[in-house]
Amino acid sequence: MKTSRLSISLLLAFSLFFFPCFAQEKEKGKDVAEKEAAPAIEPEPDDSGFSQIELFTEVLETIRQGYVDPDKASYEKLINSALEGMLADLDPHCQFMQPKVFEQLRRNTDSTYEGIGVTISTKNDVLTIVTAREDGPAARAGVLPGDQILKINNQLTEDVGMSEAVGLLRGKPGEALKLTIRRPATQKLLDFEMVREVIKQASVKDIMVLDQSITAPYKMGYARILQFSEPTAEELANGLDKLEQEGIDAFVLDLRNNPGGLLDSAIDVCGIFVKAGTVVLTTEGKPGSGQIKVYRTKAQKKRRNRDYPLAILVNHSSASGSEVVSGALQDLKRCIVVGETTFGKGSVQSILPIGKGKAIRMTTAKYYTPSHRTIHENGVIPNIVAPLTPTQEKGLADWFTRDTMAPDQRKRVENFQDPQLTRAVDAMKGALVYSDLKGDSGDVVSAEKTPAKVEAEKKAGEAKKSETPEKPKPSGAE
DSSP: OHHHHHHHHHHHHHHHHHHHHHHHHHHHHHHHHHHOOOOOOOOOOOOSSHHHHHHHHHHHHHHHHHOSOGGGOOHHHHHHHHHHHHHHTTOTTOEEEOHHHHHHHHHOOSSEEEESSEEEEEETTEEEEEEEOTTSHHHHHTOOTTOEEEEETTEEGGGSOHHHHHHHHOOOTTOEEEEEEEETTTTEEEEEEEEOEEEEOOOEEEEEEOOHHHHTTSOEEEEEESSBOTTHHHHHHHHHHHHHHTTOSEEEEEOTTOOOBOHHHHHHHHHHHSOTTOEEEEEEOSTTSOOEEEEEOOGGGOOSOOOSOEEEEEOTTOOTHHHHHHHHHHHTTOOEEEESOOOOOOEEEEEEEETTTEEEEEEEEEEEOTTOOBOTTTOOOOSEEOOOOHHHHHHHHHHHTGGGSOHHHHHHHTTOOOHHHHHHHHHHHHHHHHHHHHOSOOOTTSOOOOHHHHHHHHHHHHHHHHHSOOOOOOTTOO
């Protein structure tokens, strides 16, 4: 990498000083070319870099000499702008970081950050909200995942890059912020006002046994992962231990609106549900580079086998780590994925420091599921597709934020019927019924008899026995 940068720097310097010579040589070359009679041959693309650097230098010097405002045409500003455009044109996740942005990235911690509680990305060339944390100012104001940001404090987002947009969204706690968004589901333009605050990063939430009015005759557990951080796998394992003591027959893992997080944490979550040493992901770099890394679940993180049926809920805002978990367990036939096709952010970004305090964030590899499916720009397609209407999307967002509501509002929201959760519960009922009919076949989706099922069968047997009159014993029988 250093050698490549050095070579380009030398070529650039060479062309800056000797550009007039290139022009003279071109003129001489024209005379020779006109004298030579050669058949017309389609030229091969020149990717040596030399001619392109020459073109870049020509444009750079033309701007320097002729642009009306010299203050905007310094070498530093022009080169920085070129680098920003160069990285941004590769994919939405690549970025040239000025010293201020790079320093902010290095100072960020996993526990808190200051802002409005949203994750953003560029989708279809529009700045889009991937997730809006339910305990954050944006979600409380009414912002939803999938909303397209048109203005930040009256500044058009089409005129700013990703790093500048992040800077505009973040700020000191207590500062006001106004967003103008377009909601694709309704095509409405909406204005939201909010106040920045310190956002605490949560991980696993809503660990509970689902209401048996929708799961009967079985008991089903539920938990939601908001993002993958260092303690996520342990928190989820602790929650499952408690749910198993209550006798759950199946489990629903909710990864909707989960933007990802630490990759190792996502791998450890996979390890909760599959055997130790199972390949759940590979990352592959540039073709021919030999940069292939295989990720396996770790034996030291495994507490016990958890073989009950598993459903995973995803939606259009499930990205990165949540796509790793759902895609891997789907490929391994360990779960049923329910919901909508995920975001499609399945790539590895490396932070490479350059110059004085600057850096580039560059995509250096892509994620591949165990069956070698590419997550990037494709997403994970559910086994059971269950889209939500705009009204249902709003109802789900309200249900996620119920803890921050007044008691009367919360009572109304808690009656929300989640169609995607209902489909997942129905799928788990089907798996359990099939398991009962088939018996313990060893299939990874089938379930062993859990305490709840054993208890139910015991009660049913006792009830049947009490209803059956005792037959008279034959004479002489003891």
